[in-house]
Amino acid sequence: xxxxxxxxxxxxxxxxxxxxxxxxxxxxxxxxxxxxxxxxxxxxxxxxxxxxxxxxxxxxxxxxxxxxxxxxxxxxxxxxxxxxxxxxxxxxxxxxxxxxxxxxxxxxxxxxxxxxxxxxxxxxxxxxxxxxxxxxxxxx
Numbered sequence: 001x002x003x004x005x006x007x008x009x010x011x012x013x014x015x016x017x018x019x020x021x022x023x024x025x026x027x028x029x030x031x032x033x034x035x036x037x038x039x040x041x042x043x044x045x046x047x048x049x050x051x052x053x054x055x056x057x058x059x060x061x062x063x064x065x066x067x068x069x070x071x072x073x074x075x076x077x078x079x080x081x082x083x084x085x086x087x088x089x090x091x092x093x094x095x096x097x098x099x100x101x102x103x104x105x106x107x108x109x110x111x112x113x114x115x116x117x118x119x120x121x122x123x124x125x126x127x128x129x130x131x132x133x134x135x136x137x138x139x140x
Contacts, residue, residue, distance in 0.1 A: 002122035004070045009128045014067050016135050017077055022067030074127035078103070082139050088112040094123075103130045115139075 004024055005013060014022075069077075080092045082105060090105035090112070101123045104116035115137065117129040134140040 002071075002124045004068050005074070005124060005128060007066060009124075010066050010068045013069060013128065013131065016131065016140065017069070019067050021069070021073055021077060023070050023073040024068040026066040026068055028064050071124050071127065074124060074131070077131060077140075078127065078134075082134070084112065084137070084139060086112070090115065095119075101126045103127065105130075 007026055010022075010026065078092055082090050082092075084090070088107050088109070088111055090107050093104050093106055095102040095104070097119065100119040100121055102117055102119045103126045104114050106114050115130070115133055117126045117133070120126045120129070131140065
């Protein structure tokens with residue numbers, strides 16, 4: 001099971017979510033002989049700590065730290081209840097069907113269309129899709 005956002009998802013979320021909500025990171029720094037150049041070998045460390053630690057060791061202008069979100073951090077970004085500009089209240093529902101996950105916000109009064117994700121093998125992917133949908137609808 002995927003436990004955190006991949007690099008592409010992280011870059012999208014970096015534009016939407018507060019950076020301090022990231023609880024991990026990817027970096028391309030080489031410290032003490034360990035080279036972290038891609039997500040398969042990426043070191044995970046709380047983002048703010050990584051910036052402090054890694055900035056002491058590198059002066060390379062190509063140095064990059066990309067915030068990364070764990071499943072727990074993503075779930076923290078999703079309110080259990082949201083209200084749209086028309087006053088419609090939505091409640092968050094998490095579905096696990098067989099080995100797949102879906103998230104949706106359901107209008108309990110049936111006056112508005114539900115906001116739902118596709119089904120995914122990983123809950124992280126469902127959370128990312130929902131955050132992107134909420135941002136698009138200005139509900140985040």
